[in-house]
Amino acid sequence: MAKKRRYLGEILYKAGLVKKEALINAIRTSKTSNKRLGQVLIELGLIDEETLTKAIAKQFGLKYVNLDEVSIPSNATKLVPEELIKRHNILPLSMDNGKLKLVISDPLDLDTMDTIRFRLNTELECYLANPARIRSIIQDSFEAVKKQEDDKLRHSIDATAAELAEAGSELQAEAFRIQADGDDEGPIIRLVNLIIDTAYYMRASDIHIEPMADRVRVRYRVDGVCLEKDNIPKNMQAPLITRLKILSGIDIAEKRLPQDGRIKREIGGQDIDFRVSALPGNHGESVVLRILRPDAVNIGIQSLGFEQDNYEQFQRIIKRPNGIFLVTGPTGSGKTTTLYAALQELNTPDKKIITAEDPVEYNFDGMNQCQVREEIKLSFERILRAMLRQAPNIILIGEIRDGVVADIAIQAALTGHLVFSTLHTNDACSAITRLIDMGVKPFLVASSIQAIMAQRLIRVICKKCKEVDPDPEPRYLQMLDISAEDIEKQPVYRGAGCAQCQHTGFKGRIAIFEMIELNNELRELSFRKAPAGELREAAKASGMRTLMDDGKLKIFKGTTTPEEVARITQTEGVLVD
Numbered sequence: 001m002a003k004k005r006r007y008l009g010e011i012l013y014k015a016g017l018v019k020k021e022a023l024i025n026a027i028r029t030s031k032t033s034n035k036r037l038g039q040v041l042i043e044l045g046l047i048d049e050e051t052l053t054k055a056i057a058k059q060f061g062l063k064y065v066n067l068d069e070v071s072i073p074s075n076a077t078k079l080v081p082e083e084l085i086k087r088h089n090i091l092p093l094s095m096d097n098g099k100l101k102l103v104i105s106d107p108l109d110l111d112t113m114d115t116i117r118f119r120l121n122t123e124l125e126c127y128l129a130n131p132a133r134i135r136s137i138i139q140d141s142f143e144a145v146k147k148q149e150d151d152k153l154r155h156s157i158d159a160t161a162a163e164l165a166e167a168g169s170e171l172q173a174e175a176f177r178i179q180a181d182g183d184d185e186g187p188i189i190r191l192v193n194l195i196i197d198t199a200y201y202m203r204a205s206d207i208h209i210e211p212m213a214d215r216v217r218v219r220y221r222v223d224g225v226c227l228e229k230d231n232i233p234k235n236m237q238a239p240l241i242t243r244l245k246i247l248s249g250i251d252i253a254e255k256r257l258p259q260d261g262r263i264k265r266e267i268g269g270q271d272i273d274f275r276v277s278a279l280p281g282n283h284g285e286s287v288v289l290r291i292l293r294p295d296a297v298n299i300g301i302q303s304l305g306f307e308q309d310n311y312e313q314f315q316r317i318i319k320r321p322n323g324i325f326l327v328t329g330p331t332g333s334g335k336t337t338t339l340y341a342a343l344q345e346l347n348t349p350d351k352k353i354i355t356a357e358d359p360v361e362y363n364f365d366g367m368n369q370c371q372v373r374e375e376i377k378l379s380f381e382r383i384l385r386a387m388l389r390q391a392p393n394i395i396l397i398g399e400i401r402d403g404v405v406a407d408i409a410i411q412a413a414l415t416g417h418l419v420f421s422t423l424h425t426n427d428a429c430s431a432i433t434r435l436i437d438m439g440v441k442p443f444l445v446a447s448s449i450q451a452i453m454a455q456r457l458i459r460v461i462c463k464k465c466k467e468v469d470p471d472p473e474p475r476y477l478q479m480l481d482i483s484a485e486d487i488e489k490q491p492v493y494r495g496a497g498c499a500q501c502q503h504t505g506f507k508g509r510i511a512i513f514e515m516i517e518l519n520n521e522l523r524e525l526s527f528r529k530a531p532a533g534e535l536r537e538a539a540k541a542s543g544m545r546t547l548m549d550d551g552k553l554k555i556f557k558g559t560t561t562p563e564e565v566a567r568i569t570q571t572e573g574v575l576v577d
Contacts, residue, residue: 008037011055018046050130053105057128060107065127067091067103067137077141078266080116081197086142088112091134095269099123105131118500119201120268188239191232192247196274196289198229200267202502205291209244211237211284223459223509224332227502237284244287248276256280263289270294275361292361301341304334305510307553310545313515314453318342318420323450324413326400328425334457334511335422336361339396342420343367346394355396356383372398384408388417397421403439410440413448427547428454428516429535432526446518446526453515456547456568458560459506465498469561476562480552493558510559512550512568516542 009027012018018026018041026044030037038052047055057064072093077085079092079100088109093101100122104113113124195218199207204220211217216237218230232240245252248261263274273292278285306314317325325342327335340362343353347366358372358380368390370383380397381404387395388408400406400421413419425431431452435445468491477487495505516522516539525535540546545553551565 006059008055008059011058012041012047012051015055017051017055022046049132053128053130056107060128062107062126062128065103065129067129067133072137072141074141074144075269077138079120079268081119081201082142083194084112084116084119085138089131089134089138090116091129091137093127095122099125101125101127103127103129103134105129105134188236188243191236191240192243195230196263196265197267199289199291200272202227203508207289207291209240209287209289211281211286213283216240222502222504223506224457225459225504227504241278241285241287244276244289245278248274250276250278255285273361275359294362299337299341301345303510304338304341305512305554307545307550310513310515310550313451313517314342315345317451317517318346318418320418320450322413322416322418324409324419324421324448325450326421326423326431326452328423328428328431328452328454329456330424330426332457333455334509335455336398338453338455338511339420339422340364343394343396351393352391353394353396354387354390354392355398356380356387357396357398368392380405381408384412388412388415392417394418395420399423400435400438406435406438406440407444410444410448414444425454427532427536428452428514428544429539430532432535433529433532436526436529442527442529446523449518449526451515451517453513454547455511455513457509457511458551458554458564458568459504460508460510460559461493461561462495462498462501462505462507464500464507465496465505466493466558467496468492469494472562476566479566480548480555480562482552482555482562486556490556492555492562494561505561506564510554512547512554512565514544514547514550516544 009018009023013020013023022044026037026040026046029035029044030040033040038047038056041047042049042052054064056062070093072091076092076094079095080090080102085091089105090112091103093103095101100116100120102113102116102124104126105128106112107126107128113126116122117124195207195209199220202220202222204222205224206221208219208221208226209216210219211234215234216232217228218232219226219228221227242252244250244263245259245261247263250259250261257280259278261276261278263276265272265274270293272294275290275292277288277290279288301314302311327338329335343355344364347353347364349366352368353366354368354370356370356372360369360371363369370387372378372380372383380399380401384395384397384405385408395409395412395417397405397409397419398421400409400423409419409421423431423434425434429452431454432445432449436442472487472492472494477483482492495501495507497503497505501507518526519542521538521542522535525538530538548565548569551560551569554560555562555565
């Protein structure tokens with residue numbers, strides 16, 4: 001049985017801090033004025049705030065902390081979003097072993113603690129301190145941070161204005177200073193920071209800022225699906241986009257041509273890169289920020305979503321000494337993440353790994369990563385020819401885009417190198433016909449390719465709100481060839497929707513795969529230029545599990561839903577809403 005909490009008045013009286021008559025009068029005043037007893041005692045001058053805080057800590061079984069005797073790290077306030085810290089008068093101290101140490105001022109404010117647990121996905125270790133002292137430290141901390149940001153912004157403004165002036169655009173330089181120093185500077189900075197931080201804590205992969213006729217729409221792509229969260233007034237469009245351009249090093253004066261830039265920002269103790277793209281449109285420039293998280297590609301092969309047999313096959317293939325391993329699928333299907341996971345497995349001191357990428361999104365120790373730069377004629381072709389003279393063991397080609405690159409990749413595979421690359425095809429077998437269509441000789445395709453893997457990303461049912469689906473949609477079951485008998489043997493699940501998953505019913509994604517390892521029959525069909533359908537039938541006969549079949553395994557494991565697999569695999573001839 002839970003121990004009954006002691007009354008505040010009882011604690012103060014027994015400690016000799018308040019006399020009995022004064023306490024009785026204060027309790028009466030508290031009831032008639034509808035104020036908390038502690039507040040009444042302070043207003044009557046019977047106790048001070050420090051004494052009250054210590055008593056409340058004793059009442060709730062919390063540790064009291066004297067903030068004047070505690071060393072608070074300078075970056076502690078970055079552990080929790082600024083608006084939560086200020087609104088609820090809380091002070092983060094540190095993050096230890098996945099647990100946030102948090103100083104609070106009101107132990108009854110359970111909603112605040114639940115919000116922080118959800119937003120940061122962490123457990124809390126709470127301490128109690130003087131509310132006035134917490135407020136003072138918060139104000140001092142954010143003023144120091146704001147001064148640093150203002151100094152950095154001022155330096156950026158002055159440098160940009162100086163460049164414009166040197167180019168002979170004195171009027172443009174002055175206009176830039178006025179715009180950057182306008183009355184709306186503070187709110188716009190906070191707005192941009194809020195948009196970026198919200199996206200990070202929502203686990204979004206990108207942010208879409210899209211001007212409309214009467215508003216600016218802000219959408220976040222979470223688990224591959226765009227969620228509309230905010231609408232910004234139209235009159236804030238220009239300063240908002242200007243601020244993003246300043247942060248990403250984009251020319252603020254150019255509004256007619258597409259531009260690209262990058263932002264580097266520390267959030268939650270991580271250095272996060274944002275790839276920024278600005279595209280002119282009817283109602284103004286649309287800006288997209290793609291979020292590149294360091295932990296997004298450090299998930300390991302086992303976390304990608306492989307079934308055990310595919311995992312063992314994948315491990316066996318990537319450890320071969322030579323040949324080509326292709327990963328296929330549309331943009332955003334996780335091909336790069338899969339290849340990086342394979343390279344990290346192989347990245348040992350005795351192997352030399354060189355990559356040719358466009359662009360290099362993530363940096364890895366121990367790998368030689370080369371960025372394609374078409375403006376100086378540093379193309380995939382030129383990098384590949386040069387890298388073969390570097391005597392690598394393993395080569396990663398970001399994408400095979402044409403026959404020339406394909407030929408060089410095949411020559412590299414035939415001369416003793418292990419080559420990884422990606423190709424945009426709908427399934428694994430189509431990669432063979434695509435290479436032949438590019439002009440690669442069929443006998444080279446047949447002899448160099450070791451394996452091809454197609455993949456898609458499917459959303460995972462939220463564990464918090466997961467439940468048995470009592471009435472799954474029949475058309476999705478029909479599309480996936482799931483019978484009523486199958487459902488009786490093994491129920492399917494769904495996500496009811498909760499705050500933790502943004503009421504979508506899903507949280508996170510894993511991949512579904514179809515993998516073919518070329519055998520003599522498939523090599524013979526490739527050599528004869530057999531159509532993709534014939535190759536596919538032969539691959540299935542040799543044991544290939546299709547994307548849909550892999551998805552069905554994950555449905556019956558309770559990982560995802562029939563609707564999600566049907567939506568992603570898009571069975572031919574059936575429309576999915």
